[in-house]
Amino acid sequence: MDASWGIAVIGSGPAGFYSAGELFRQESFSIKVDMFDRLPTPFGLVRGGVAPDHQKIKSVTKIYSRIAENPNFRFFGNVEFGRDIFQSDLLDHYDAVIYSVGSPADRALGVPGEDLSGSHSATEFVAWYNGHPDFSNHKFDLSVKNAFVIGMGNVALDVARILAKTPEELAATDIAGYALEALRESQLENIWLVGRRGPLQAAFTPSEAREFLELREAEAVVEGGPLELDTESQKILETEAGKDTKKNIEILKQISEREASVKKKRVHFLFLASPVEISGEGKVEKISMVRNQLVRRDDGSLRPQATEKKIEEDAGLVFRSIGYLGKPLADLPFDHKSGTIPNECGQVKDPENGNSFRCREYVAGWIKRGPSGVIGTNKQDSVETVHRMLETFQAEKMEPGQYITVPDIVSLLESRKIEYVSFADWKLLDAHETEAGQAEGRPRLKLTSIAEMLEIIRQKR
Ligand SMILES: Cc1cc2nc3c(=O)[nH]c(=O)nc-3n(C[C@H](O)[C@H](O)[C@H](O)COP(=O)(O)OP(=O)(O)OC[C@H]3O[C@@H](n4cnc5c(N)ncnc54)[C@H](O)[C@@H]3O)c2cc1C
Structure with a gap:
């Protein structure tokens, strides 16, 4: 068994990327990160929320792309938690999971x-x-x-x-x-x-x-x-x-x-x-x-x-425009009033089970604290989550791979015929959009249908 810890991050917005970045900063832990997003495109609200006339703010994605270059990082876009993969799959394949799915409702x-x-x-x-x-x-x-x-x-x-x-x-x-x-x-x-x-x-x-x-x-x-x-x-x-x-x-x-x-x-x-x-x-x-x-x-x-x-x-x-709101995730507790997953410093807790902590499930970003703060606020928030997770691993004397029953998620995705998008695939799409934009003097021309995005990736691979 590989001595690295395997962490799944669900959601590729700022909180997901800051979590991955902090995991890779650890010197006393060897860590591999698989990040999943329901869309073929990464970066969450930086792509889909930040106003199109605020391009400078969007340049924060350069930092996220550098994190994605780490050889221990893999991106699986077009994979939705609760539709394509489920909590039990993740707990079979990874030591722990960080849910950073944002607050998509209002x-x-x-x-x-x-x-x-x-x-x-x-x-x-x-x-x-x-x-x-x-x-x-x-x-x-x-x-x-x-x-x-x-x-x-x-x-x-x-x-x-x-x-x-x-x-x-x-x-x-x-x-x-x-x-x-x-x-x-x-x-x-x-x-x-x-x-x-x-x-x-x-x-x-x-x-x-x-x-x-x-x-x-x-x-x-x-x-x-x-x-x-x-x-x-x-x-x-x-x-x-x-x-x-x-x-x-x-x-x-x-x-x-x-x-x-x-x-x-x-x-x-x-x-x-x-x-x-x-x-x-x-x-x-x-x-x-x-x-x-x-x-x-x-x-x-x-x-x-x-x-x-x-x-x-x-x-x-x-x-x-009176506030965003989180949505419940399958098999996770949910606080309907705040629209968040109950947690302490990012560690998921079960209010219906005596507030007991889940040792292998964590949250970061808006689904953890609610829809407030700027992009940078999610950095400190994700750092807190990652440290809580690593402290728990030590306190519980967990070993990497201890709970993993299946070695790699790719065979599961393939067996379910899920057309996942890697970070290299996203870069092809990114180049396509920016080239098309430059021809019209715009930062990029966004593709707005998943079928079209997948088609372009297939053509460019
Ligand atoms: C309209 C708007 C404009 C904003 N403008 C600014 C700004 O100009 N400057 C600034 O600093 N901040 C801005 N913010 C705030 C900033 O965008 C947020 O702080 C930040 O995006 C929250 O990060 P997050 O990772 O928690 O969530 P998100 O950015 O929402 O990322 C969540 C990710 O999870 C994915 N996901 C959701 N459900 C699933 C699932 N079931 N399975 C797999 N993946 C899933 C989503 O596709 C998404 O990629 C703005 C917010 C909004 C709403």
């Missing part, structure tokens, strides 16, 4: 009319414009005039910015070809960003907000005129607010004090409002909202509370 608003045609999750829209194969056939009616994005985090701002940009601005990005064509025909005039709390509590970062000062054909406005903070908020700004909040307020002030222009589109920042109903005959036509006020709770936190004041606006599209 939180609902819980208001009437949310299911009307024209009401979507930001998750769907983001995945659509980024060419995620599961969403490439979705349709968004961009012939309407008014779109409402509910939420004030960075994802909400991404959605509003993509809707506000001109086709020329978007053409320099790797936005999916069909999305570029659909947005070219967009008739949108007003894009509203709706936050239930005030400007001080907005969850976006200053760099995202600043981009609204630079849009070519869209003017950003803060609803209600020049930004003036009430006495309580002003006091918080001066005493408690962090650096980013202060910068956000400066940017919002700049936005709110600018002279009106004749740009074609407007992006409205609407604070202290919550949707209460979406209505229309078979499709979204109106959105009703209440104005909120902030009240201080016993624990000192400021919470939005509905007032009597109502707002009703014509709406053709609504995007809810």
Whole structure:
């Protein structure tokens, strides 16, 4: 038996790659990593979430590609946990498993009319414009005039910015070809960003907000005129607010004090409002909202509370962007409230079994801690998981290969006729996409169907 530890990593997003990187950094353990992803393409939300006009951020994939060059690393794309391989397979083939599958679902608003045609999750829209194969056939009616994005985090701002940009601005990005064509025909005039709390509590970062000062054909406005903070908020700004909040307020002030222009589109920042109903005959036509006020709770936190004041606006599209949510995985415990797999420092625990720890199963990234933080946050998170795993191996006096009953996963995948994609295969696809993009002055032209991706790989091998 090989004296290396065999670790399976499920999911090739930032958390999966940071976990693999940390495993390879260990000097006192010889470790082999097999990484699986349900898509033929690696990198999770870096490919399918990060906005196409934020190419610099996507260059983090160079670090992941270097990790993939380690001779002890193998990638098996187009292999889905829960469809192609299962927990028992992994526990037969590996010493331990790290699940880093992210949070692919979204939180609902819980208001009437949310299911009307024209009401979507930001998750769907983001995945659509980024060419995620599961969403490439979705349709968004961009012939309407008014779109409402509910939420004030960075994802909400991404959605509003993509809707506000001109086709020329978007053409320099790797936005999916069909999305570029659909947005070219967009008739949108007003894009509203709706936050239930005030400007001080907005969850976006200053760099995202600043981009609204630079849009070519869209003017950003803060609803209600020049930004003036009430006495309580002003006091918080001066005493408690962090650096980013202060910068956000400066940017919002700049936005709110600018002279009106004749740009074609407007992006409205609407604070202290919550949707209460979406209505229309078979499709979204109106959105009703209440104005909120902030009240201080016993624990000192400021919470939005509905007032009597109502707002009703014509709406053709609504995007809810109030948080991503994890999905349960077969044979693993799941906390439906937080949308995460119960764990301590990344080690899976069974709430239904006296919170006992599973010695061979771990989690990292969004499925471990919930959908928060930037790409880099997943590094520290994955490091914690890997160290917990190695400490457990030592504490439990585990030996490499002790539980492994079948030597290699490849024969299992072949016996199940799964057409898996290696990292070398992905590089062929990557070269194909970037070459096709260069011909059009774009970073890449994404393939957006799995069948097409597999066909190109077969041709190029
Ligand atoms: C719209 C959006 C924009 C963002 N923009 C930025 C940004 O600009 N800058 C920044 O720093 N952060 C950004 N983030 C945050 C960042 O993307 C996340 O912190 C990070 O991707 C989370 O990493 P993860 O590995 O946990 O999950 P993910 O990146 O979601 O990766 C999970 C992987 O698991 C795979 N998977 C899922 N289920 C299975 C299964 N059953 N079997 C096999 N594989 C499976 C998925 O295909 C995916 O590849 C953004 C997030 C979103 C949603």
